[in-house]
Amino acid sequence: MKFLSTAVLLLSAQFLFGQGTVADYTRAQNLKKQLTNKIENLPGQFYWNDKGDLFWYDRNTLQGKEYILVNPQAKTKEQLFDLTNVFSLVDEKLGRKIENRVISNDQIKLLDEDQVSLDIAGYLWIWNRRSSQLSQGAASGNKERNMRYWGQRKQGNAYREVESPDKKYVAFIRNNNVFLAKKGNTNEARQITFDGNTANYYSNDIQWAPDSRKLATVKTQKIEIRQLTLIESSPKDQLQPKIQTRDYVKPGDELAQKLPILYDLEKDRLSVFDATLIPNQFYLSDLSWRDDSRAFTFEYNKRGHQVYGVMQMDANSGTSSFLIQEQNKTFIDYSGKKYREDLADGKEIVWASERDGWNHLYLYDGITGKVKNQITKGNWVVRKIVHVDAEKRTVIFEGSGVNAAEDPYLVHYYAIGLDGKGLKLLTEENANHQAFFNKDYSQFVDTYSRVDQPPISVLRDKNGRLIMELEKTNSSLLEAAGWRAPEVFKAKGRDGATDIWGIIIRPTNFDPAKSYPVIEYIYAGPHSSFVPKSFYSNPSGMYELAELGFIVVQIDGMGTSNRSKAFHDVCWKNLKDAGFPDRIAWMQAASKQYKYMDIGRVGIYGTSAGGQSSTGALLFHPEFYKVGVSSCGCHDNRMDKIWWNEQWMGWPVGPEYAASSNIENAAKLEGNLLLIVGELDDNVDPSSTFQLVDALIKARKNHDFIMVPGMGHSSGGDYGERKRRDYFVKHLLGVDPPAWNQY
Structure with a gap:
């Protein structure tokens, strides 16, 4: 054949x-x-209490999930609660067996060393671990998450009174324009703008200056938003198919353009932001006043993502300017790397940029808009900013690639001065680290692992020194079952x-x-x-x-x-x-x-x-x-x-x-x-x-x-x-x- x-x-x-x-x-x-159930003592997430002196975490054991309470000062670990026991007590108090016998970590809140709040079956329960007593509290009122989509429209010109900080005035939108009135006397309102119409209306997101002497909002272009149409062929509640629609903006679609305005009540003066500084907007962020009412700022992302800026409008002169202007010949990764932290009411600004070829932090003079100094530098990247301490003038951040001998993607934690001096490694082990800091950043839990190394969790002080060991995951049973890293x-x-x-x-x-x-x-x-x-x-x-x-x-x-x-x-x-x-x-x-x-x-x-x-x-x-x-x-x-x-x-x-x-x-x-x-x-x-x-x-x-x-x-x-x-x-x-x- x-x-x-x-x-x-x-x-x-x-x-x-x-x-x-x-x-x-x-x-x-x-x-x-x-x-x-082949991994022993696998830690989950760690949660500090509001005071920052206690924390709890969940861990997977061969018998199931456990919840552990840690007192760092006493260096003790104890069981926080037994979930099976808690569910049995809830059944007893409700007179029925609840069907959902799973609890997520966001339904747990540590109140103090003895008490924890548990959101179960629509109620908040207080478990006292000392007395082993469970008390029923108010209804929890959990709500479903509201899904939103980029470009989803909102009614920005609907009537909404916005009260001044001194509670003497209200501002609102009427017939697409801004009106001002004394509180409780809107019938005698004064019209501030006159060029608003259905195609270009003033937004009801009105921002008062803290001193109540000025207000700001934006004039917004109304555009048609593309609809995504979906056909649900086999709905559960009817025989015939259904049509679903979503606001769904696609590349090249028209985007609404906005123009900020500033009104001075005492001078009865309306100032309009210089539109030539903010052409072809991808978006403008919300307006934000300085605490001393000297100016408001917003962020401007030029369409094409090659220009990104912090814009400022001076409240006294009404002048418009770039405070920070970021430019790049390819793209600015605004969706993944943008970072801004204003210090001392904007007198200084911590800013992230890839201008030297790597993602790093810079300290700006928030008045002049000039760079004071580069905070981090080198052939490595800042991955995330954890905390900026304006008083101690330090930054805690995640970084990767600092150690050339390691996998450049492994995350470590560092501290550095705002002057760019004193870079300190807080997590030394050759692994991928995840830190959970307490309220004042004096301590943190560090869980570290690699794909070929099971997790280890420890408690460290602010300098990275070991305070106590928490968990060391055992994967021997996993490996015995045939798993190989x-x-x-x-x-x-x-x-x-x-x-x-x-x-x-x-x-x-x-x-x-x-x-x-x-x-x-x-x-x-x-x-x-x-x-x-x-x-x-x-x-x-x-x-x-x-x-x-x-x-x-x-x-x-x-x-x-x-x-x-x-x-x-x-x-x-x-x-x-x-x-x-x-x-x-x-x-x-x-x-x-x-x-x-x-x-x-x-x-x-x-x-x-x-x-x-x-x-x-x-x-x-x-x-x-x-x-x-x-x-x-x-x-x-x-x-x-x-x-x-x-x-x-x-x-x-x-x-x-x-x-x-x-x-x-x-x-x-x-x-x-x-x-x-x-x-x-x-x-x-x-x-x-x-x-x-x-x-x-x-x-x-x-x-x-x-x-x-x-x-x-x-x-x-x-x-x-x-x-x-x-x-x-x-x-x-x-x-x-x-x-x-x-x-």
Whole structure:
């Protein structure tokens, strides 16, 4: 017989590689359960009381969750409460068994060393741990979170009286203009502005100066806001489908322009901010008065994100000016790195900037707008400002990359003077740190770990000195169950010089004598970095996928954040890049070291921005990536929300958008592609995926597509996860996946 049948070839592949079997699927399906309750003394979050002299935390033990109270002065640890016992007492007092027997940490508040407040079954309960008594308090009044969307409209010209600080006057909007009246006598109101109309109205967000002698607001342009329309095909409460709509602004859409105004009551003088200083606004922040009423400030983000400023209007002269002007030839990362702290009523300002190529802090003279000194400097980045102490003139912050011998993404805590002197490391261990400070920042809990090192929690003083040990997580049972820590791996990127960092995950039954296809889990959104740095037993479900017979990797390539500005700038007007040259170089280096990594069989998957990138891998790098699964991807940045896409792709909308579009480049598809989308995705417009499907059909490109009814922005839920696993097994392993009822 000259040719073997497909079935025989598939059976041969399954026999040869022994991967993608029913046993593998069963092991993957049971892995999460198998690893549950295998970690001893795993700390959760830490919560200080209001006074700052006590704190509590939750920890996972082999028996379940425990709640621990710590007295730092006495250096004692005690049980805060037994949740099972508390629920039993609540049942007894209510005369019924409550169904929800789970409590989140935000429902717990430490009152003092003896008492804790618990929000259970709609009531606030006080547990006294000394007397073991539970008393019922008032109804808790928990409310559902109100979802809002960027660009969502609000009624800014509705009638609303705004009282002056001295309570003598009220200001309000009538017929789109500002009126002023003595309190209680609005019938004799005085009109302040006269040019307001329905198309350009004055906002009711009126801000009085603290001295009650002046007020400010903004004149706002009314615009039509784009609507995102979604069809709910299978609603639970009716047979017929429903239509849902959202305010949803997209790149290139018109944005409302605002113009601040200042009114001086004593001089009866109206001053208008100089509009030439604030053209093409992406947004203006709220107006904020100085305590001494000398001026108000606001922040101005010019559309295109290459100019960002702190603006000021002098209350005495009515003059307009830039107080701080930040400029960049690519983009200012306003959504991730902007920081401003005004000190001494704005006499000084702490400001974050990447102007020297790294994210650092600067101290400004808040009167002259001149830089007094750079606070932090070096080839490393400030990640987050924890606290600025104006009296002691110090800053506590998170930083990464200071120690060149470490993974540059590992977060440490530091203190430094506002004069830029005395940089002090507060957390020395080579790990990713998370700190929880008390009220006066004299002490903090430090939990540190790496992906290959379980967490350790300690209490430190303000200088980082150890006060007491709290928890040391034991992962021996986890390892005995077959779990192996991800391997941290670094290799040179596209330039042959820059270190690229990632992790490698292997199956529990890993055999170095076998050959394993490689699957990359990608999220290349420029707003952060994404490879996990702290200890997780199963980061992003990658272990289950590895169990089927794969090596699974995750990598932070160029174009992502938390490195140098040059590293980040790779994404600018170029989201299709997604760091792929670095990712490919990284996997090639890993495969040279580990011969069992078969980079002739590489798959990729991702969600949201990762959905865009995983499809882009097959369009722009088909020589390397062979199989892709993309969930709710932003397949054309012109179709997605404005704030995220104009931040990286720029404005006006130029040809770069089409160049990065998966839809425009659909005809380039090679390999096997599965697209998944939820019909109710209100984060990324699902029409982006529908249009990609349409383009692939018109280009006569074979692909697979799943639309999940009733689902929002997600990876497809359990159904999508199963289909993703099957897709890689079929197209990378060459094995027909087993029927779902077989495991």
